[in-house]
Amino acid sequence: MASPAAAGAAGEGRQEEEARWSWEDDKALENAIAAVPYPVEEEGADEAVAAAEEDRWLEAVAARMLGKTLSQVKQQYKCLVEDVMAVEAGRIPTPPYPGDDSSSSRATGEQAAKNHHGLSDRRGGFESGGQGKGSSKSDQERRKGIPWTEEEHRLFLLGLDKFGKGDWRSISRNFVVSRTPTQVASHAQKYFIRLNSMNRDRRRSSIHDITNVNGGDVPSSQGPITGQVNGSPTATIGSSMKHPPPPNMPTIGMYRPPMGHPVPSHMVSAVGTPVMLPPGHSPYVMPVAYPVPSSTMHQ
DNA sequence: GGCCATCCAGTAACAACCGA
């Protein structure tokens, strides 16, 4: 690494600061990005105008970043965008998802999309490994479950918020791309069962205790998967929360920049959230949420 | 319009894992 002395007086401080961009800083940036609505880009808008809009947006984001300058935020944001675009272009491989042995078969958005192209069902044999109906129990050992990560569960909640209960296919395709619709449905089943039993007595902590994308706990207002939620099929996380997150604690889902905008639509995952990894990890991308270009979305 | 095939979501049962 270049020494601060060699870097020159002007640049060294900045570079040092950037080198110290911590996980907490990333988290703060994520929240800031989520909190500040991205300017709506009008069709046919001048590029200069769009750039100015983005500058203003970045200023607003930077204003929320205590201890970081505008240039630092811009720099970090730029890195973020470049990393994500690099991954999208295939220049950076998506890292294997932790604990997911099968990620090799569905780690990428392309493969995930392929898996979900009407072949995701057991009839279509999406599990090329062959544990569908075709293979008997005796033939194939029962597949060990891959625990859902907190991140996946949050994405699941976001998908639930966006598509509502029942559209597991869309949730799988656009949010939890590392899971099949069947898996999402199964997870949802457990989730709602858990929610239902929450009121009685909570015994052991569970990933299903996370009922919003901020990781907070919300009194159960969800109906069981077997019934509708308060009479509304889409009355789910976020929109229907009894205790919506305060303005200064934006949910990831709130960050929904307009589709097609070059920066946000690339730097964020399909869930509309910047994907963050701890410093030192390269790409700001986790296979679970990336990439799902809008053009590949169906339905 | 009726029939058929396919897709898809929901559900129950099962097995593995884990904590008290």
Added chain:
DNA sequence: TCGGTTGTTACTGGATGGCC
């Protein structure tokens, strides 16, 4: 060791689309 939690699988029934 036992019971709770979780993920997977098998099965069922409704919805949808194509064909006659």
